[in-house]
Amino acid sequence: MEYVIETTAVSKIYGKKSAVNKVSMHVRRGDIYGLIGRNGAGKTTLMKLILGLVRANEGSIRLFGSNNLDEGRKKVGSLVEIPGLYKDATAYENLSRFSLLFGTPQEEIQPLLEFVGLGDTGKKKAGAFSLGMKQRLGIAVALLGNPEILILDEPTNGLDPAGIKEIRDIIIELKNKGVTFVVSSHLLDELGKVATTYGIMNNGVLVEEISAEELRAKCRKSIKIVVDDVEKAKAVLTERHPEIHLETAEGSLKIFSDVDDLSEENKALVQEDVRVYEIVTTNESFEEFFIEKVGQEQ
Ligand SMILES: Nc1ncnc2c1ncn2[C@@H]1O[C@H](COP(=O)(O)OP(=O)(O)OP(=O)(O)O)[C@@H](O)[C@H]1O
Ligand SMILES: [Mg+2]
Known part of the structure; x- marks a missing residue:
């Protein structure tokens, strides 16, 4: 080039x-x-x-x-x-x-x-x-x-x-x-x-x-799900979507694949006794990417 x-x-x-x-x-x-x-x-x-x-x-x-x-x-x-x-x-x-x-x-x-x-x-x-x-x-x-x-x-x-x-x-x-x-x-x-x-x-x-x-591509869409039992939620979601790309954190998990109907996921989780407190769809913004690279302003 x-x-x-x-x-x-x-x-x-x-x-x-x-x-x-x-x-x-x-x-x-x-x-x-x-x-x-x-x-x-x-x-x-x-x-x-x-x-x-x-x-x-x-x-x-x-x-x-x-x-x-x-x-x-x-x-x-x-x-x-x-x-x-x-x-x-x-x-x-x-x-x-x-x-x-x-x-x-x-x-x-x-x-x-x-x-x-x-x-x-x-x-x-x-x-x-x-x-x-x-x-x-x-x-x-x-x-x-x-x-x-x-x-x-x-x-x-x-x-x-x-x-x-x-x-x-x-x-x-x-x-x-x-x-x-x-x-x-x-x-x-x-x-x-x-x-x-x-x-x-x-x-x-x-x-x-x-x-x-x-x-x-890096600032892709993600869905954050706040639950009481992260491991169990992970098991439920992975069972439903074997190809899912997912990250866990304290009290929540993030899904990076497109899931068509979030209410279905919510229902499946609740049926398995997982309490769902919040589902938020986010796009990591360029701003967040930038801060990740250069750190917070002093
Ligand atoms: N002529 C100079 N003599 C001494 N130090 C300089 C000189 N020009 C720049 N610096 C220092 O070099 C560093 C980079 O400065 P520069 O002006 O290139 O940054 P910048 O990214 O353009 O910042 P800004 O957003 O404020 O314009 C700074 O720490 C600045 O103090
Ligand atoms: Mg300058």
Whole structure:
């Protein structure tokens, strides 16, 4: 498999602290790679390493299957931390200045502004934009030159639900045009829903890299049954469903297979003198999976 971004045991050490610790990440073309981790997990530093904004202490990075990072980075757009916009300039003027700086064609500007929903902001200065508008302008800057990869550091941070949706829609539309994304988030927010692969970071370490599909399978549906006699309940249920996948805990058991009619199970248990106090159907959420990987917040 060829990856458009591949890091191999890459590390960045500040003083004695490994901000990024031997991270091997794999981004496939067309991915929306969700880089998830709490404050200080190392997300921004990893992005800066990929972009060449900081130097790695060890490890290697490949872009588009090549070690020629200068070439590769020409095809990578980014919005990392606060976009450095010209506050006293309009949206158009901002893009125009960055376009000159990057040497990209001016004809791109108006279509880009319209694409991010800033086509009619006219004379309004970027300094007077809402946070969501600033983020969208920042994304437009990142899109100059038609990059194949976009690296966005917490693009929805601080936005309201409507603002988050706007950013998410932009990402989906670009993905459909073939753009690959690395998007970070410390919250398991709306953005999480569009990712195709997750990289979960904790304390500088990439603790898990998992496709959305695998994750969905892991966060499968389960049925928790609270009873007075777990062993007996287990025997009854296993007798009825030999193929059942079941886990027991103190005072309850969990079934992971689909059982059509829960009232039938309830009846069978009661007939065998098992007291059923509660039956709850749950989906382990991504949030729970995440906490399992990185621990509770201190
Ligand atoms: N320039 C720097 N000098 C010293 N330490 C740094 C520097 N940049 C980052 N760090 C440290 O490295 C660790 C990782 O920081 P980083 O900003 O990459 O995390 P993050 O996941 O982006 O966090 P956040 O969600 O707060 O943005 C933190 O402990 C941070 O204090
Ligand atoms: Mg950060």
